[in-house]
Amino acid sequence: MLREDIERLEQNGITRVAMTRIGDPAVIPLWFGEGDRVTPDFIRVAAKQALDEGYTFYGHMRGRAELRAAIKAYLDRLYRIDIDPDRITVPGSSMLAVTMAAQMTLTSGLHGLIVSPHWPNIDRAYRVTGASYDCVRQRWDARRGWYLDLDDVRAALRPETRALFVNTPCNPTGWVMRADEQRALLALCRERGIVIIADEVYHRTVFDGDAAPSFLEIAADDDPLIVINGFSKAFAMTGWRLGWMVTPPAFVEQMAVLSECFNTSAPSFIQRAGIAALEHGEDVVAELRAEYQAGRACVMEVLGSHPLLELAEPEGAFYAFPRVPGLASSLDFVRGVLAEENVGLAPGYTFGPGNEAYFRLCYAQSGERLAEALRRIVRYLERQAGAIGAR
Ligand SMILES: Cc1ncc(COP(=O)(O)O)c(C=O)c1O
Known part of the structure; x- marks a missing residue:
């Protein structure tokens, strides 16, 4: 009954992984493109006022x-x-x-x-x-x-x-x-x-x-x-x-x-x-930018020079997209990190052809949570180095 091309559409790899553990408090979620900050107060007030008006x-x-x-x-x-x-x-x-x-x-x-x-x-x-x-x-x-x-x-x-x-x-x-x-x-x-x-x-x-x-x-x-x-x-x-x-x-x-x-x-x-x-909103933009800049620095410090990864410093947005040389399945990798280390990542394959050796993380999370997530990713990576063929 459905149009064939619609029937063939698959769920994207981000939600495919995230839906298995979404909302689980044990997981540090770096899979979606958002931070952990609630929308600033003055914007919420404007919406409430508009409803009242x-x-x-x-x-x-x-x-x-x-x-x-x-x-x-x-x-x-x-x-x-x-x-x-x-x-x-x-x-x-x-x-x-x-x-x-x-x-x-x-x-x-x-x-x-x-x-x-x-x-x-x-x-x-x-x-x-x-x-x-x-x-x-x-x-x-x-x-x-x-x-x-x-x-x-x-x-x-x-x-x-x-x-x-x-x-x-x-x-x-x-x-x-x-x-x-x-x-x-x-x-x-x-x-x-x-x-x-x-x-x-x-x-x-x-x-x-x-x-x-x-x-x-x-x-x-x-x-x-x-x-x-x-x-x-x-x-x-x-x-x-x-x-x-x-x-x-x-x-x-x-x-x-x-x-x-x-x-x-x-x-x-x-x-x-x-x-x-x-x-x-200009102050909000500036505050968020400062937070993301700190997040990027934290990512580069931990992953940027890691011998099992390739990662150039991202110039904009709030993602890192490292390559794990030798990795054959980005989906297996992020599922492994999720199961063993409780960190939510997005698999590279979902970002178009040629990305099986990559994963994406969003660094818009506040300081300590991000640092902890990065420690866990590295721990998994080092444990798996032999199995994924990384050199
Ligand atoms: C490249 C790109 N375009 C568009 C969007 C959608 O943004 P919105 O929340 O406004 O729909 C996103 C969200 O992640 C995005 O990464």
């Missing part, structure tokens, strides 16, 4: 005008640009924006590209469109860390390629794309009529400056570009389900039509909380 009705399909104005002001301030607020749409989560962007650009018979390693929900969203897709792998070397070679993108293009998904700062590798690389990629996609879907949800989680370079800083209004962003990561609002996207003006009318088929915009009172986050 009666923000319980449908709003504009592309989001409340006052929230879109606040997003415009935030983007203008951050990147020194002047975005047309009409280009902004507010779906209920960045994940929904990923789905909408895929649906807007791809369908059966067309082809998409994903810069990989990548968050698994991205390829699920691509698959649901019925299009075919390929991954363009970021390269790695010990000196440069992760980077994208534009020739690899060129080599993967087909006449029917219509969309290229790039997530920077990147989950899981921590790669941050530079402005000159963004310019070159945009020029290529402009020339070939390909829409760049730029997922910038980790834009504030960089440790060198206030925000990662954004495609919005280098693109013209009518360039083939959809930028996805949201509130989850920068403001510790993962459970709220609020995101935004910026599209060319030519897409705007259909964005409203498409929004109606999804969630007809995000919940009204949550949109009011989003305004509070954008207008008063």
Whole structure:
């Protein structure tokens, strides 16, 4: 009864492992992309106040005008640009924006590209469109860390390629794309009529400056570009389900039509909380960044020079994606760490092809818990060194 391609979709490897022990207090969970901090008080107060004031009705399909104005002001301030607020749409989560962007650009018979390693929900969203897709792998070397070679993108293009998904700062590798690389990629996609879907949800989680370079800083209004962003990561609002996207003006009318088929915009009172986050959240962003920076330092100290691992310092986002040379099954590895050491990790295989020797951990956990989790991972790794063939 189900569409065949939907029936074939598998659960992603993160939830596949996590669902076996989710909520177990014995486990230190580094598997999901979130920290252990509750959303700041002033944002929760704004939501409660909005409920009391009666923000319980449908709003504009592309989001409340006052929230879109606040997003415009935030983007203008951050990147020194002047975005047309009409280009902004507010779906209920960045994940929904990923789905909408895929649906807007791809369908059966067309082809998409994903810069990989990548968050698994991205390829699920691509698959649901019925299009075919390929991954363009970021390269790695010990000196440069992760980077994208534009020739690899060129080599993967087909006449029917219509969309290229790039997530920077990147989950899981921590790669941050530079402005000159963004310019070159945009020029290529402009020339070939390909829409760049730029997922910038980790834009504030960089440790060198206030925000990662954004495609919005280098693109013209009518360039083939959809930028996805949201509130989850920068403001510790993962459970709220609020995101935004910026599209060319030519897409705007259909964005409203498409929004109606999804969630007809995000919940009204949550949109009011989003305004509070954008207008008063800079201290939160700075505090979270400092915490994540300490987490990254802790990871690098313990895993960065461990002889059984390869890991370059992540430049952004809050993940480490180490390689265990010789590891044949990332799933067996993370299941072993979970069973024997009570630490929740994500298996590399779920982040696209070529990642069986990797695992991902989220270092957004507060100090001592993270340090303890890292000690346990190392203990398991050293115990298993012979069995996994690591040298
Ligand atoms: C790359 C990337 N894009 C999008 C999302 C979704 O964020 P949201 O919570 O706003 O749906 C995530 C969440 O982990 C992510 O890692």
